[in-house]
Amino acid sequence: MSGTSGTSTTQSEPWTILRLLQWTTEHLKKSGSPSPRLDAEVLLAEARGCQRIDLYAAFNEEPPESVKAIFRDSIKRRAAGEPVAYIVGKKEFFSLPFHVTSACLIPRGETEHVVIECLDRLKKYQRVEGAVAEPSVVRVVDVCTGSGCIAITIAKESRKFGANIAVTAIDLSPDALAIAAENVRRLEVSEIVSLAEGDLLASLPDQSVDFIVSNPPYVSEAELLQLERGVRDYEPKMALVSGPTGLEIVERLIPQSADKLLPGGWLIFELSPMIAVRSLELLQKDTRWKYSGLVNDLAGKKRVAIAQRAS
Numbered sequence: 001m002s003g004t005s006g007t008s009t010t011q012s013e014p015w016t017i018l019r020l021l022q023w024t025t026e027h028l029k030k031s032g033s034p035s036p037r038l039d040a041e042v043l044l045a046e047a048r049g050c051q052r053i054d055l056y057a058a059f060n061e062e063p064p065e066s067v068k069a070i071f072r073d074s075i076k077r078r079a080a081g082e083p084v085a086y087i088v089g090k091k092e093f094f095s096l097p098f099h100v101t102s103a104c105l106i107p108r109g110e111t112e113h114v115v116i117e118c119l120d121r122l123k124k125y126q127r128v129e130g131a132v133a134e135p136s137v138v139r140v141v142d143v144c145t146g147s148g149c150i151a152i153t154i155a156k157e158s159r160k161f162g163a164n165i166a167v168t169a170i171d172l173s174p175d176a177l178a179i180a181a182e183n184v185r186r187l188e189v190s191e192i193v194s195l196a197e198g199d200l201l202a203s204l205p206d207q208s209v210d211f212i213v214s215n216p217p218y219v220s221e222a223e224l225l226q227l228e229r230g231v232r233d234y235e236p237k238m239a240l241v242s243g244p245t246g247l248e249i250v251e252r253l254i255p256q257s258a259d260k261l262l263p264g265g266w267l268i269f270e271l272s273p274m275i276a277v278r279s280l281e282l283l284q285k286d287t288r289w290k291y292s293g294l295v296n297d298l299a300g301k302k303r304v305a306i307a308q309r310a311s
Protein backbone atom coordinates (compact mmCIF):
# COMPACT_ATOMS: atom_id res chain seq x y z
CA MET A 1 0.00 0.00 0.00
CA SER A 2 1.28 3.48 -0.84
CA GLY A 3 3.31 4.87 2.06
CA THR A 4 3.98 1.43 3.54
CA SER A 5 6.57 -1.21 2.82
CA GLY A 6 6.49 -4.96 2.52
CA THR A 7 4.26 -5.48 -0.53
CA SER A 8 5.66 -7.42 -3.45
CA THR A 9 2.97 -6.27 -5.91
CA THR A 10 4.10 -3.78 -8.56
CA GLN A 11 3.47 -0.07 -7.96
CA SER A 12 1.62 0.31 -11.30
CA GLU A 13 -1.19 -1.98 -10.19
CA PRO A 14 -4.04 0.18 -8.83
CA TRP A 15 -4.88 0.02 -5.12
CA THR A 16 -8.42 -1.18 -5.59
CA ILE A 17 -10.63 -1.93 -2.60
CA LEU A 18 -10.01 -5.65 -3.04
CA ARG A 19 -6.24 -5.19 -3.17
CA LEU A 20 -6.26 -2.86 -0.17
CA LEU A 21 -8.25 -5.44 1.81
CA GLN A 22 -6.00 -8.33 0.80
CA TRP A 23 -2.77 -6.48 1.59
CA THR A 24 -4.08 -5.12 4.89
CA THR A 25 -5.44 -8.48 6.01
CA GLU A 26 -1.97 -10.01 5.64
CA HIS A 27 -0.34 -7.03 7.37
CA LEU A 28 -2.73 -7.15 10.36
CA LYS A 29 -2.40 -10.93 10.59
CA LYS A 30 1.37 -10.51 10.97
CA SER A 31 0.79 -7.78 13.58
CA GLY A 32 -1.17 -10.25 15.72
CA SER A 33 -4.79 -9.24 15.09
CA PRO A 34 -7.14 -12.18 15.78
CA SER A 35 -9.60 -10.83 13.15
CA PRO A 36 -7.49 -9.23 10.41
CA ARG A 37 -9.98 -9.36 7.52
CA LEU A 38 -12.86 -8.03 9.62
CA ASP A 39 -10.66 -5.25 11.00
CA ALA A 40 -9.55 -4.29 7.49
CA GLU A 41 -13.15 -4.18 6.23
CA VAL A 42 -14.44 -2.14 9.19
CA LEU A 43 -11.60 0.37 8.94
CA LEU A 44 -11.87 0.74 5.15
CA ALA A 45 -15.65 1.14 5.32
CA GLU A 46 -15.20 3.81 8.02
CA ALA A 47 -12.54 5.64 5.98
CA ARG A 48 -14.81 5.51 2.91
CA GLY A 49 -17.94 6.50 4.87
CA CYS A 50 -19.91 3.42 3.81
CA GLN A 51 -21.21 0.13 5.21
CA ARG A 52 -18.97 -2.97 5.13
CA ILE A 53 -21.36 -4.64 2.70
CA ASP A 54 -20.86 -1.78 0.20
CA LEU A 55 -17.19 -2.71 -0.15
CA TYR A 56 -18.20 -5.99 -1.79
CA ALA A 57 -19.96 -4.17 -4.61
CA ALA A 58 -16.94 -1.92 -5.16
CA PHE A 59 -14.00 -4.33 -5.12
CA ASN A 60 -12.59 -2.96 -8.39
CA GLU A 61 -12.83 0.70 -7.44
CA GLU A 62 -9.77 2.62 -6.38
CA PRO A 63 -10.63 4.97 -3.49
CA PRO A 64 -9.41 8.58 -3.67
CA GLU A 65 -6.14 9.51 -1.94
CA SER A 66 -8.06 11.20 0.94
CA VAL A 67 -9.74 7.86 1.81
CA LYS A 68 -6.49 5.91 1.47
CA ALA A 69 -4.75 8.39 3.80
CA ILE A 70 -7.39 7.91 6.53
CA PHE A 71 -7.23 4.13 6.02
CA ARG A 72 -3.40 4.10 6.24
CA ASP A 73 -3.52 6.00 9.52
CA SER A 74 -6.10 3.60 11.02
CA ILE A 75 -4.14 0.56 9.90
CA LYS A 76 -1.01 1.88 11.61
CA ARG A 77 -2.99 2.31 14.84
CA ARG A 78 -4.56 -1.14 14.56
CA ALA A 79 -1.19 -2.77 13.79
CA ALA A 80 0.15 -1.13 16.98
CA GLY A 81 -2.58 -2.93 18.93
CA GLU A 82 -5.26 -0.25 19.36
CA PRO A 83 -8.78 -1.77 19.34
CA VAL A 84 -10.88 -1.08 16.23
CA ALA A 85 -13.67 0.42 18.38
CA TYR A 86 -11.39 3.19 19.64
CA ILE A 87 -10.10 3.90 16.12
CA VAL A 88 -13.60 4.29 14.66
CA GLY A 89 -14.97 5.79 17.90
CA LYS A 90 -17.96 3.48 18.13
CA LYS A 91 -19.15 0.01 19.13
CA GLU A 92 -22.47 -1.71 18.64
CA PHE A 93 -24.22 -3.04 21.75
CA PHE A 94 -27.70 -4.57 21.65
CA SER A 95 -27.87 -3.30 18.03
CA LEU A 96 -27.36 0.30 19.20
CA PRO A 97 -24.37 2.43 18.17
CA PHE A 98 -22.38 3.62 21.22
CA HIS A 99 -19.74 6.32 21.01
CA VAL A 100 -16.54 5.12 22.73
CA THR A 101 -13.10 6.52 23.48
CA SER A 102 -10.22 5.19 25.55
CA ALA A 103 -11.92 6.85 28.58
CA CYS A 104 -14.43 3.99 28.74
CA LEU A 105 -14.51 0.23 28.40
CA ILE A 106 -15.57 -1.06 24.97
CA PRO A 107 -19.01 -2.67 25.46
CA ARG A 108 -18.88 -6.49 25.19
CA GLY A 109 -21.45 -8.96 23.91
CA GLU A 110 -21.45 -10.85 27.23
CA THR A 111 -22.77 -7.75 28.97
CA GLU A 112 -25.99 -8.01 26.96
CA HIS A 113 -26.94 -10.83 29.36
CA VAL A 114 -27.19 -8.27 32.19
CA VAL A 115 -29.61 -6.22 30.07
CA ILE A 116 -31.68 -9.29 29.09
CA GLU A 117 -31.99 -10.54 32.70
CA CYS A 118 -33.02 -7.06 33.85
CA LEU A 119 -35.62 -6.56 31.08
CA ASP A 120 -37.15 -10.01 31.75
CA ARG A 121 -37.75 -9.00 35.36
CA LEU A 122 -38.81 -5.42 34.60
CA LYS A 123 -41.61 -6.70 32.34
CA LYS A 124 -43.33 -8.46 35.24
CA TYR A 125 -42.06 -6.35 38.14
CA GLN A 126 -44.45 -5.13 40.80
CA ARG A 127 -43.35 -3.54 44.03
CA VAL A 128 -44.18 -5.88 46.89
CA GLU A 129 -43.93 -3.15 49.49
CA GLY A 130 -42.68 0.38 49.71
CA ALA A 131 -46.01 2.26 50.00
CA VAL A 132 -45.47 4.23 46.80
CA ALA A 133 -48.60 5.63 45.22
CA GLU A 134 -49.43 4.28 41.75
CA PRO A 135 -48.44 4.88 39.06
CA SER A 136 -44.95 4.58 40.47
CA VAL A 137 -41.73 5.06 38.60
CA VAL A 138 -39.51 1.97 38.81
CA ARG A 139 -36.04 3.10 39.84
CA VAL A 140 -33.10 1.42 38.10
CA VAL A 141 -29.46 2.10 38.94
CA ASP A 142 -26.60 1.14 36.60
CA VAL A 143 -23.47 1.38 38.71
CA CYS A 144 -20.09 1.39 36.94
CA THR A 145 -21.82 2.66 33.81
CA GLY A 146 -18.79 3.46 31.61
CA SER A 147 -20.16 4.29 28.13
CA GLY A 148 -23.68 4.00 29.58
CA CYS A 149 -24.42 0.96 27.41
CA ILE A 150 -26.42 -0.96 30.06
CA ALA A 151 -28.39 2.04 31.36
CA ILE A 152 -29.23 3.41 27.92
CA THR A 153 -30.21 0.04 26.44
CA ILE A 154 -32.52 -0.72 29.36
CA ALA A 155 -34.07 2.73 28.95
CA LYS A 156 -34.65 2.28 25.21
CA GLU A 157 -35.89 -1.33 25.42
CA SER A 158 -38.23 -0.67 28.34
CA ARG A 159 -40.02 1.99 26.27
CA LYS A 160 -41.06 -0.81 23.91
CA PHE A 161 -43.15 -2.52 26.60
CA GLY A 162 -44.33 0.70 28.22
CA ALA A 163 -42.44 0.44 31.52
CA ASN A 164 -42.32 3.65 33.53
CA ILE A 165 -38.72 3.73 34.69
CA ALA A 166 -36.05 6.21 35.76
CA VAL A 167 -32.43 5.15 35.39
CA THR A 168 -29.50 6.57 37.33
CA ALA A 169 -26.10 5.77 35.79
CA ILE A 170 -23.17 6.08 38.20
CA ASP A 171 -19.42 6.03 37.59
CA LEU A 172 -16.35 7.10 39.54
CA SER A 173 -14.63 8.37 36.39
CA PRO A 174 -15.69 11.85 35.17
CA ASP A 175 -14.13 11.06 31.79
CA ALA A 176 -16.27 7.93 31.39
CA LEU A 177 -19.34 9.91 32.46
CA ALA A 178 -18.66 12.45 29.71
CA ILE A 179 -18.87 9.61 27.16
CA ALA A 180 -22.04 8.28 28.81
CA ALA A 181 -23.53 11.81 28.60
CA GLU A 182 -22.77 11.94 24.88
CA ASN A 183 -24.47 8.55 24.39
CA VAL A 184 -27.51 9.60 26.42
CA ARG A 185 -27.85 12.63 24.12
CA ARG A 186 -27.22 10.76 20.85
CA LEU A 187 -29.53 7.88 21.73
CA GLU A 188 -32.25 10.22 22.98
CA VAL A 189 -32.92 8.92 26.47
CA SER A 190 -32.21 12.06 28.51
CA GLU A 191 -35.72 12.08 29.96
CA ILE A 192 -35.12 8.59 31.42
CA VAL A 193 -31.38 8.38 32.20
CA SER A 194 -29.56 10.73 34.58
CA LEU A 195 -25.85 10.53 35.37
CA ALA A 196 -24.05 10.77 38.70
CA GLU A 197 -20.41 10.69 39.70
CA GLY A 198 -19.76 8.53 42.76
CA ASP A 199 -18.12 5.58 44.44
CA LEU A 200 -20.47 2.63 43.87
CA LEU A 201 -23.84 3.21 45.61
CA ALA A 202 -22.65 5.49 48.43
CA SER A 203 -24.70 8.50 47.28
CA LEU A 204 -28.09 6.68 47.22
CA PRO A 205 -30.61 6.69 50.09
CA ASP A 206 -31.28 3.29 51.70
CA GLN A 207 -34.18 1.20 50.34
CA SER A 208 -34.78 3.54 47.41
CA VAL A 209 -34.13 1.41 44.33
CA ASP A 210 -35.99 -1.38 42.49
CA PHE A 211 -33.16 -2.66 40.26
CA ILE A 212 -29.38 -2.44 40.53
CA VAL A 213 -27.48 -3.55 37.44
CA SER A 214 -23.74 -3.47 36.96
CA ASN A 215 -20.74 -4.61 35.00
CA PRO A 216 -18.16 -3.80 37.67
CA PRO A 217 -14.38 -4.15 37.39
CA TYR A 218 -13.66 -7.83 38.23
CA VAL A 219 -10.19 -8.58 36.89
CA SER A 220 -7.37 -9.28 39.35
CA GLU A 221 -3.94 -7.62 39.10
CA ALA A 222 -2.48 -10.96 37.95
CA GLU A 223 -5.20 -11.58 35.35
CA LEU A 224 -4.60 -8.15 33.83
CA LEU A 225 -1.14 -9.26 32.75
CA GLN A 226 -2.66 -12.24 30.89
CA LEU A 227 -5.17 -10.16 28.91
CA GLU A 228 -4.61 -9.50 25.21
CA ARG A 229 -2.52 -6.45 24.33
CA GLY A 230 -5.41 -4.35 23.01
CA VAL A 231 -7.29 -4.68 26.30
CA ARG A 232 -4.30 -4.37 28.62
CA ASP A 233 -2.64 -1.41 26.90
CA TYR A 234 -5.64 0.61 25.72
CA GLU A 235 -8.71 0.07 27.93
CA PRO A 236 -8.85 1.99 31.24
CA LYS A 237 -7.30 0.01 34.08
CA MET A 238 -9.91 1.31 36.52
CA ALA A 239 -12.63 -0.19 34.30
CA LEU A 240 -11.01 -3.62 34.43
CA VAL A 241 -9.10 -4.18 37.64
CA SER A 242 -10.80 -4.54 40.97
CA GLY A 243 -7.69 -5.25 43.05
CA PRO A 244 -5.37 -8.13 43.94
CA THR A 245 -8.14 -10.79 43.96
CA GLY A 246 -10.67 -9.45 41.42
CA LEU A 247 -13.42 -9.70 44.04
CA GLU A 248 -12.84 -6.38 45.83
CA ILE A 249 -15.57 -4.33 44.09
CA VAL A 250 -18.14 -7.16 44.23
CA GLU A 251 -17.44 -7.57 47.97
CA ARG A 252 -18.55 -3.95 48.42
CA LEU A 253 -21.32 -3.98 45.80
CA ILE A 254 -23.29 -6.90 47.31
CA PRO A 255 -23.86 -5.50 50.84
CA GLN A 256 -24.36 -1.95 49.53
CA SER A 257 -27.02 -3.25 47.12
CA ALA A 258 -28.82 -5.03 49.96
CA ASP A 259 -28.92 -1.67 51.78
CA LYS A 260 -30.23 0.30 48.80
CA LEU A 261 -32.77 -2.10 47.27
CA LEU A 262 -36.47 -2.07 48.12
CA PRO A 263 -37.97 -5.38 49.29
CA GLY A 264 -38.38 -7.63 46.25
CA GLY A 265 -35.88 -5.53 44.25
CA TRP A 266 -33.23 -7.16 42.05
CA LEU A 267 -29.44 -7.04 41.86
CA ILE A 268 -28.02 -8.22 38.51
CA PHE A 269 -24.30 -7.97 37.82
CA GLU A 270 -21.69 -9.35 35.47
CA LEU A 271 -18.74 -11.37 36.77
CA SER A 272 -16.02 -13.68 35.56
CA PRO A 273 -16.05 -17.46 36.05
CA MET A 274 -13.02 -16.91 38.34
CA ILE A 275 -15.07 -15.05 40.98
CA ALA A 276 -18.47 -16.64 40.33
CA VAL A 277 -18.51 -19.23 43.12
CA ARG A 278 -17.11 -16.81 45.69
CA SER A 279 -19.66 -14.14 44.67
CA LEU A 280 -22.52 -16.62 45.02
CA GLU A 281 -21.27 -17.58 48.50
CA LEU A 282 -21.27 -13.91 49.50
CA LEU A 283 -24.89 -13.59 48.36
CA GLN A 284 -25.96 -16.83 50.04
CA LYS A 285 -24.49 -16.03 53.43
CA ASP A 286 -26.31 -12.66 53.61
CA THR A 287 -29.87 -13.37 54.80
CA ARG A 288 -31.14 -10.16 53.23
CA TRP A 289 -31.25 -11.99 49.88
CA LYS A 290 -34.21 -14.34 49.40
CA TYR A 291 -32.91 -15.71 46.08
CA SER A 292 -29.51 -15.82 44.43
CA GLY A 293 -28.15 -17.62 41.39
CA LEU A 294 -25.76 -17.54 38.45
CA VAL A 295 -26.48 -17.39 34.71
CA ASN A 296 -24.17 -18.69 31.97
CA ASP A 297 -23.20 -16.76 28.84
CA LEU A 298 -23.46 -18.19 25.32
CA ALA A 299 -20.05 -19.84 25.75
CA GLY A 300 -21.39 -21.71 28.80
CA LYS A 301 -19.32 -19.66 31.27
CA LYS A 302 -20.74 -18.33 34.53
CA ARG A 303 -21.24 -14.68 33.65
CA VAL A 304 -24.08 -13.03 35.59
CA ALA A 305 -25.10 -13.10 39.26
CA ILE A 306 -28.73 -12.42 40.15
CA ALA A 307 -30.20 -11.86 43.60
CA GLN A 308 -33.57 -10.73 44.93
CA ARG A 309 -33.87 -8.64 48.08
CA ALA A 310 -35.94 -10.27 50.80
CA SER A 311 -38.94 -8.43 52.28
Ligand SMILES: C[S@@+](CC[C@H](N)C(=O)[O-])C[C@H]1O[C@@H](n2cnc3c(N)ncnc32)[C@H](O)[C@@H]1O
Pocket residue numbers: 104105106107108111143144145146147148149150170171172173176198199200214215216217218238239240
Ligand atom coordinates in the same frame (compact mmCIF):
# COMPACT_ATOMS: atom_id res chain seq x y z
C1 LIG B 1 -16.12 -2.95 33.45
S1 LIG B 1 -16.41 -1.22 33.17
C2 LIG B 1 -18.10 -1.31 32.68
C3 LIG B 1 -18.53 -0.22 31.76
C4 LIG B 1 -19.90 -0.46 31.12
N1 LIG B 1 -20.94 -0.64 32.12
C5 LIG B 1 -19.85 -1.65 30.21
O1 LIG B 1 -20.44 -2.70 30.56
O2 LIG B 1 -19.26 -1.60 29.12
C6 LIG B 1 -16.42 -0.68 34.83
C7 LIG B 1 -16.68 0.82 35.08
O3 LIG B 1 -16.69 1.02 36.51
C8 LIG B 1 -16.13 2.26 36.82
N2 LIG B 1 -15.69 2.18 38.24
C9 LIG B 1 -14.57 1.64 38.74
N3 LIG B 1 -14.57 1.70 40.09
C10 LIG B 1 -15.74 2.31 40.43
C11 LIG B 1 -16.34 2.66 41.68
N4 LIG B 1 -15.72 2.40 42.84
N5 LIG B 1 -17.53 3.28 41.66
C12 LIG B 1 -18.16 3.54 40.49
N6 LIG B 1 -17.65 3.24 39.28
C13 LIG B 1 -16.46 2.62 39.24
C14 LIG B 1 -15.03 2.44 35.79
O4 LIG B 1 -14.70 3.79 35.63
C15 LIG B 1 -15.66 1.81 34.54
O5 LIG B 1 -16.31 2.79 33.77
